[in-house]
Amino acid sequence: MPDQNNKDTARPVGYKLYLKMVLQHSDIPKRTIVFYTVLSGIVNAVLLSVLNAAANSAGEGEVQVKYLLLFAIALTVFYITKRYILRKSVTIVENAVYSLRLRILEKLRHCELSPMESIGKDEIFTRVSNDTNFISQSAAVIINAFQALVLVTFALIYIGFLSLTAFIATILILVVAISYFLRRQNEINQELRAANKNESAFYDHIENLIEGFKEIKINHLKNEQLFADVKKTADYGKEVKTSSGLRFAVGYMFSEMVFYLLLASIIFLLPQFQTLYTGTLTRLTASILFVIGPLENIVTTIPLFAKAIQATQNIDHLERKISAFAENETPKSYPPLPPFEEIKLENVVYDYMDEDRQSSFTLGPINFTLKKGSLNCIIGGNGSGKSTFLKVLTNLYHPASGRILVNGTELRNFNKEDYRFWFSTIFTDFHLFPKIYGIPNLNADKVNEYINLMGLSHKTHFNGTNFSNVRLSTGQRKRLALICTLLEDKPIMILDEVTADQDPGFKKFFYTEILPSFRLKGKTIIMVSHDDKYTEQFDRVIEMEYGKIISQ
Template sequence: MQNKLVSFLLRLVPGPIAVASGCSIVAAATTVALFAYVFAHVRQQSPAALPDVISFAALASASIASRLAAARASVRVGCAVILRLRNTLITAILKTRYRQLEIIGSGRLKAVVSADVQTIATAAPILVNMVTNLAMVASLLVYMCWLSPTGAGVIVGAAMVGVPLYWAVVGRSTRLSYQAWMAWERLDKVLGGLIAGLKQLKLSTVRTSRYLSEDIDGRQTEFLRLREQATWAGAIAMNVGQAVFLLVIGILLFQHSSDARDVEFFFAAIYLIGPLDAAIGSFASLGHVNAVFRRIQDLGVVLASSAAVDPEAGESAAADVPWRQVSFEGVCYSYGETGPADAFAFGPVDLVLKRGEIVFIKGGNGSGKSTFARLLAGLYEPSSGAILLDGRPVDDRSRELYRQIFSCLFEDAHAFERIPGHETCEDRARGLLGEWSIDRKVMTEHARFLNTQDLSRGQKGRLLLVSALMEDRDIYIFDEWAADQDARSREQFYLSLLPALKRDGKLVIVLTHDESFDSVADRIVRFHDGRIAADMPAMTGQEGLSRAGVV
C-alpha cells in the first residue's frame, strides 16, 4: 500500500519531488564527504593549512546550502500536492452523480477535500526526508565499506534480517491506523449530532445520558483503543530495526582493534544511527498517511464508478435557443439500488410544464415532491421513462447543460459569498438586498456578499433568493421557500415576485403546503405516493382536489 502512495505522489507531482530528492541526495553526499574529510585530516596529525580551511568551508557550505534547498523544495512539494490533489478530488466530485454524493454524505466529502488532503500533503515532505536519510545511510555505508568491508558487510546482513521484521510489524500498524480512521469517522458523526441536537439534549436528561454513555463514550473508546494499538505497533516497528542494528554494533565493538580506521568505522556507525532511525520513522509515518490515502482511494473508486458522461457541444437539449416546454414521459425513479428493498418508488409520471407558467406542487411528506424537483432539475436521472425539452430527450450527454437553465432554492441550499454574474452586477445585488430587507444585515464588497453566516433562517432564505434572481435562469424551483418567512416576505414572494417572473417568461415551480396563495398559480399539481393525484387549474383547484378525494 505504501508503494501505491509513493507511486501516486510521483505521478501527481513528479517534477517537484525530483528536484527535492536531488537536493536531498546532494545534501547527504556532501555531509558524508565532510565527515570523511574531517577524519582524513585528523589522521594526518598536521596543522591545518589555508587550502584545508578552504576545502572544509566549501564542503560545509555545500552541505548547508543543499539542505536548505532540499527543505525549500520539500515545502513546495507539499503545496503542489495540496493544490493538485484537492483540485482533482473537487473535479471528481463535481462530475459524480448527485444521488451518489447523497449516499456518500456531506461529512465524508468535506473531510476528504479538507483534512484528508492536508494529511496526504504531509506525505510529500516525509518522502523527501526519507530520501535524504536513505541517501545518508547509503553514503555512510559506502564510506564504511571503504574503511572495513567486513564490518560493513555484517551491518548490511543485519539489515537484511531487520527489514523483514520491521515490515511485518509496520503492516499491522498501517491496518490499525486505517481502522482507527474509520472509527474516527463514526465518532465524528456522533459529535456532529451533539452540536446539531443541543436543544433536544437539553430538553431530555434521559436522552443526554444515553447519548453520552452509549454513543459518544462507546465510539470514543473504540477510536482511542485502535489509535493506541496503531501507535504502539508503529513504535515497536521503529525499534525492531534499531535493536538489530545496535546488537551488531555491540558485537563488532568487542572485536575491534585500536587501528584508526576501526575508530573511524565506529564513529561512522554511531553517526549512522541518526539517519537510519529517521528513515525508519519516515516509513512509519507514511504508514499512518497510508490509512488516509486508502480512504481517498476508496472514495475515488466510488466517484469514478458514478461519474457522469462529459457533455459534448452540439448535443445539448438546453442549447441557447428559445424553448417552450419540459415534458415527463413515463418517468420513474427508484431508491431501491441504494436503499432497502421496499424503498420509495416514484412514478410513472407524465407531465408537461410550459414556459411562463406558475405551477404549485403539493402533497404530504413522502409524496414525491422533492424527488420530482430533483428529477426536473436534472440532479436525479430517471430509472425509466424520459425527460424532454421541446421533444429532445435529456440524457447523460446533455444533462449538464440542461441543468444550466435552472435556479433552485432547496431547503438545504448553501449561501455562497460570491455574487453570481460579474462585478458590474454588484449594484443590482445591493438593490435586491434592500428590496428584500436584508441590506442592513448583508453587505457587498468586491463582488461578494459579506456577513453570510450569522443569519436567521428567514434572512438566509432571502439571501438565497437574491442570488437566484441574480442568476436570471429560465426555470425557478422554490422548495418550501416561504415556510421560514414572515408575513410581509411571504406576500411579497407570492403576490409580487412570482407574477413578475411569469411576465418575464420564466417557468416557476413552487413546492408548498401553503394554500393561502393558490390563486397565484396557473396550475396545482398534487403528488401522492410518488404519482400525480391531481393536475388542474388553480382557480378550480380546491374544488377539484376535494372531488378527487386527496384533500
C-alpha cells in the same frame, strides 16, 4: 459512466502513486531530483568521513590542512545540494497539492448530483483538506530519510572497506532489526486503520454534539447518553492508539538494543577473530555510531511514508470515483437550446438506490407537461416524492427510464447545462452563498429595492458584493434566496416550500402580489406548497402520492 478523459485507468502501486502524485507537476526532471538528493547524501557521508579521518590524523600529530580543505569543499557542496533539494521539494510539493486540490474540486463541480450525494461531504472534506495537507507536511521528512538512506549505504561501504566481517555482521543485524521493525509496523498499520475508522466515528460524535447543541442543552438525558457514546469511542481510540504506540516503542527499542549489541560484538569479539590495523576499531565504532542516527531517521519515517501512501491512495480513490461520474458534456457539439416553450415528461422513472443497489424509493412513471407562463402548485404528503420530482425535472437527477422532451425534442439532443440554465431554484435544503454569484452586471440599487420589497431593509442591505448580514431567521433567509431567484430572472422558477416558514402577512403578500407579478412577466412557476387556502392562485394543482402524480 467511465471517465473518457481518464485513459490511465491502471492503478499504480502505493509508492509509485505517491511519487506520481507529488512529481506530476514538477518543472524539474525526476533525474535531476534524484541526482541532487543522492549527491547531497554522498557529500554528507564524505563530510563525516573527512572529519573522522581528520580526528584520527590529529591523534597522530599530522598536518590538518588537507582535511580542512576537503571539509570546506564538502561542506559547500553539501550546503548547495541540500538547500537546492529542500527548496525545490517545498515548491514541487506545494505545486502538487495545489493542482491536486483544484483538479479534484474542478472534477467535483462537474459531477452529477446523485453520486456526489452518495460520496458524502465528510469524505470529500477529509481527502481534499486533511489528506492533501498530510502529503504536503510529510514530503520534506521523506526526502531527508531518502538522503539518510544514501548516507547509510555509503557508511556501510566504508565499514566493508575497513572489515568484511564487520560489514557482514552489520548487514545481518540490519536485516534482522529492520524486518522485525517492519513486521511490527504491519501490526501497527492494522491498528492504525482501526484507529482511523474510530476517528471518523469520533468526528461524527463531535458533529452531533455541535449540530445538536440546542437539543442536548434542553434534555440532559440526551446530553449524557450522547456523551457516553463519545466517551466509548474515545476510550476505544485511546486503547488502539496506545497499543500501536507501545508496539512502535518496543520495536524501536529492540532495533536500538540490537545496534548496541552490534557495537559491543565489534569492539569485544572482532579483535578475537581478526587482526585489525591500528585505528581500524576506532573507525569501525565511529562509523557504526554514525549510522545509528540516519537509520533512526529512516526507520521512524517508514510509518509516515506508509501514511502518506495511504493518503495518496485515498485521494486517488476519491478522484477516480468523482471522475467516473463527471459529466462528459462537450458543449460545442450540441445545437443551441431554443427559448423555453414546453417541457414534457413521458413515463419518467427515477430510483433511489440503497447500499445493496436495491431501489429504496421509486418516482414515477411520471407523465407531465410544463407550459410556458403557467403557475403550477405541487401538493402531497411528506415523502410523496415532490422534491425528487423537481430534481428530475431540472435534470439534477437523471431518469432511469422514460423521456424528457424539450419543445418536442428529446433533452439528450441538447446540452444539459443549457437546459438547467432555464431554471432558478429554491429547494428545501437551499444554500445561501455569501456572495451573489451567477448574475452579470448586478445592479446594487435593484437588489436593495428587492430587499425593501421583501421587508428586509431593516435587517440587511447589499453593498455591491455581499449582503451586509445573513444571520437571519429561516423565513428571512428564504426571502433572501427569493431575491436571488428574482435577480436571476430565468424563465422557470422552482420554489420548494418557500412560504413554509413565512408569517401570514408575507404569505398573503407572496400569493396575492408576488405570484401575480410573475404571471405578468410571463414566468413559469412550479411551487411546492402546503398552503391550501391559496391554491386558487395557481393554474394547476398537481397532487402526488407514493412517488406518482395522482391528479393534475
